[in-house]
Amino acid sequence: MDYFDRFAVPHSSPMIVGSQIAIAVTVLAILVGVTYFKKWGYLWREWFTTVDHKRIGIMYILAALLMLFRGGADAILMRAQTAIPDNGLLDGQHYNEIFTTHGVVMILFMAMPFIIGLMNIVTPLQIGARDVAFPRLNAVSFWLFFWGAMLFNISFVVGGSPDAGWTAYFPLASVEFSESVGMNYYAIAIQIAGIGTLMTGINFIVTILKMRAPGMTLMKMPMFTWSILITNLIIVFAFPVLTVALALMTMDRLFGTNFFTMANGGSDMLWANLFWIWGHPEVYIVILPAFGIYSEIISTFARRNLYGYKSMVVSMVAISVLSFVVWAHHFFTMGHGAMVNGIFSITTMAIAVPTGIKIFNWLFTLWKGKIEFTVPMLYSLAFIPIFTIGGVTGVMLAMASADYQYHNTMFLVAHFHYVLIPGTVFAVLAGFTYWWPKIFNFQLSERIGKWAFWFIVVGFNVTFFPMFITGLDGQARRMYTYSEATGYGPLNLLSFVGALGLLIGFAFLVYNIYWSTRYAPRNVTSDPWNARSLEWATHSPVPEYNFAIVPEVDSSQAFWDSKNNGPALFKGKYKEIHMPNNSGVPFVLGIIFFVWGFAMVFSMWIFAIISTLGIFACMAHRSFEKDHGHHISVEEIEETEKKLRGANA
Amino acid sequence: MKIDNSLPLEYSTEENRLKILGFWIFLGAEIALFATLFATYFTLVNRTGNGPIGADIFEVTPVLIETILLLTSSFTIGLGINAMRHGSKNAMMVFFIITLALGAGFLGTEIFEFKHYVHIGAGLQVSAFTSILLTLLGTHGAHVTLGLFWGLFIVLQVKKRGLTPETTNKAFIYSLYWHFLDVVWIFIFSFVYLKGMM
Amino acid sequence: MNMKQLFPRGHVMGFIFSMVLTAVALGVVVYDLSFKTGMIVLLVTAFMQAGVQLVMFMHAGESEDKKAIYTNVYYALFIALVTIFGTLLTMIWGYQ
Ligand code: HEM
Ligand SMILES: [Cu+2]
Secondary structure (H helix, E strand, O other), X not given: OHHHHOOOOOOOOHHHHHHHHHHHHHHHHHHHHHHHOOOHHHHHHHHHOOOOHHHHHHHHHHHHHHHHHHHHHHHHHHXXXXXXXXXXXXXXXXXXXXXXXXXXXXXXXXHHHHHHHHHHHHHHHHOOOOOOOOHHHHHHHHHHHHHHHHHHHHOOOOOOOOOOOOOOOOOOOOOOOOXXXXXXXXXXXXXXXXXXXXXXHHHHHHHHHHOOOOOOXXXXXXXXXXXXXXXXXXXXXXHHHHHHHHHHHHHHHHHOOOOOOOOOOOOHHHXXXXXXXHHHHHHHHHHHHHHHHHHHHHHHHOOOOOOOHHHHHHHHHHHHHHOOOOHHHHHHHHOOOHHHXXXXXXXXXXXXXXXXXXXXXXXXXHOOOOOOOOHHHHHHHHHHHHHHHHXXXXXXXXXXXXXXXXXXXXXXXXXXXXXXXXXXXXXHHHHHHHHHHHHHOOOOOHHHHHHHHHHHHHHHHHHHHHHHHHHHOOOEOOOOOOOHHHOOHHHHHHHHHHHHHHHHHHHHHHHHXXXXXXXXXXXXXXXXXXXXXXXXXXXXXXXXXXXXXXXOOOOOOHHHHHHOOOOOOOOOOOOOEEEOOOOOHHHHHHHHHHHHHHHHHOOOHHHHHHHHHHHHHHHHHHHHOOOOOEEEOHHHHHHHHHHHHHHOO | OOOOOOOOHHXXXXXXXXXXXXXXXXXXXXXXXXXXXXXXXXXHOOOOOOXXXXXXXXXXXXXXXXXXXXXXXXXXXXXXXXXXXXXXXXXHHHHHHHHXXXXXXXXXXXXXXXXHHHHOOOOOOOOHHHHHHHXXXXXXXXXXXXXXXXXXXXXXXXXXXXXXXXXXXXXXXXXXXXXXXXXXXXXXXXHHHHHHHO | OOHHHHOOHHHHHHHXXXXXXXXXXXXXXXXXXXXXXXXHHHHHHHHXXXXXXXXXXXXXXXXXXXXXXXXXXXXXXXXHHHHHHHHHHHHXXXXX
């Protein structure tokens, strides 16, 4: 039995026991349910083995929504714990675990996959391509992310959660101060998901550079596609830094090396340095696609051409470079001289300039537009002022000498939520609502959507604005409780109320999906928003091959032009279409990585070695495999097209 | 599959061209990866704790042997690709096998070197410096090891399937990888060993 | 194939060049140079070696994607230098 002791959670509580039971029951229920309804074959054929970018995108978003609720549960618990002074709902250790998993889950397993999901669904359609450059690799990316995320999540019920913050600073993250396997989960699960993300980066750069429809020069790409290109560029060059940092952390924890230790020459601050060399670009990885989404939505519903196309592109390119030269603003208080802090203060403030340019461009697009207040547009309009507050407080933090006051207070927490939530979260919700009819051929209810919107926007501000004030008053972040004498009580209670508002908002969102799936009118047109870019030029739902005929393009809003007496998009006749084959290997590879990760977390070397061999076997299999894909004949295309045209005349 | 005969076989299909560009971008990521390891090395090089410093443990001879083996292998794989472009399957295979043999020689010397380090008290756990030294060298060594297997698979495939758009594409991409490992080694040779012995 | 085809001039020259550069770099440990001079020699030889591999052996400029490939390499180089010198700045030089 001793062998199994290691899997017990070291610091258990009724809540954790409850979750262990709930998770076990849910997993069992899913397994039994799928078996009972005989759905394994369907799942395997249509989803687990798919290499279709649209289906992969849907799976990414499903997983992201799941993780949104996991991270949301953490968040509500944190706000509940701090709602009143000297609260005893959670103890210090549990609070540590919860803010750690909240941060990791929200950034890496919610924001990232949500964005990658949307980019999977939309990018190939926007450039008139039939799939991504490497469809099989795309499936590998997804399954590595998925199994990495699952590995991270089971830490809660098997062996103990990580507890050193999402930034995992040393020495807190060392074996000395974090004895359970929690931080092993952190290092290894993120590593697995990160490798998947890196491959996504390569895949989409090649897709966008090489697979655009004829006539679509770089400067005629839709703005969302531009933002995705730049985002993936940042991914490709930032994620290797994380790979190395996590590998060194793993070695420190498992093999007794001395990278970040306090003895034998190790340097704990080196971890912070490496983490933020990745970390700052990472915040731009999650914000740039949001900028792209807003650009599409704002120009669609203001019924105007996007203002300042060129300056939008130039500012994104500038951001991609600047985002790599500002990282030290996360540790101005580390103790280096005025010289270093000065340099990084200036670069940080400089990055606000291209961001500001973009804000003005959106405002000019709205200027004199005939604005239509749909749900996606409401999110976009709310984003502009709220995000600006986040940006302005960012510039306040960027002043190194002032940051000594703000650093690690609730003011900082308010800052990054003011950029991340209106930036990334509103954007993915807006994009989700906006592109939903493209995938499912019906719209989400605008009425319920607006309820969700108002609860989320108001709830957000009520939750996070008070933190600016308590932060300036000196309330430190990550403290699990405070005394009444500090006077932080009332504003923290207000934050909790706001968090409940957010919860209600998200409940409306779920209800909307349920309600609209059952009752929303079907057979809307394939272009329900009267939009501008190519994804709306094909049928909804989109056929496997995306476009029966590859479109020809001569502007950044070719579809809009073709609707308004411009040149036709689709010329010529149907031709046989070549498509990639499905494969089960990516799924299996994901599971092997999961087993490998689990074995590494618990230092079970035999399993680790066996699964490593399994990983190499998958790679060798790929090397020797012959796979030429399959062809869709002209007759099949004609039949599909006829059916779909009937669906949305 | 549309084949463009005006281009070398490895570039002849759209899929092949996508793969080559994709691999270049992967190499960009690899540059960032090794740069991070170098950054860590330069930060920790003087943090030797109670362990040895570089000058105590580095020796010219094995390092020079490794360098010459790897540089030569980079030359021979270049010749292999050249032969492949002339359509000479046999010459290509000979050059590839020579490359793999040189690579194996490199790896053998490196393993010998590692054993020596552990033996003289410069093992992985001794100090921040030895940790990053062996990790940097080890990451490069692991890449070479992977490369040896990959190269072997390619030789087997060329032998069985001949020079097709697929096999030539794999071989070409593999040659990019191998040259890249050579470049990384040059930087290790210069800024780890020579700088350390200076 | 004849010898000339098997051993094209460009490749042979590249190889000889890389051997010569190695020998020059080795000079820093053979001769008693100052740290600064030594580092300059190493920087020059290492980057020239990398250039030889890139241009002569890896054919970076031969395809239609020449621009994308070079942009990628330069961008990577930029990131590499920023990572290395930025880290030195924040971890070592910044304290002096
Ligand atoms: C106008 C541009 C921005 C500026 C000038 C800025 C500045 C800063 C500074 C100086 C800090 C460190 C403060 C401290 O630790 O004391 C910081 C933290 C942070 N910022 Fe920003 N920021 C900007 C935009 C953004 C954006 C767009 C995002 C994400 C979408 C973001 C996310 C974050 C996060 C996540 C943290 C801290 C995380 C942590 O310590 O846990 N920032 N920002
Ligand atoms: Cu930052």
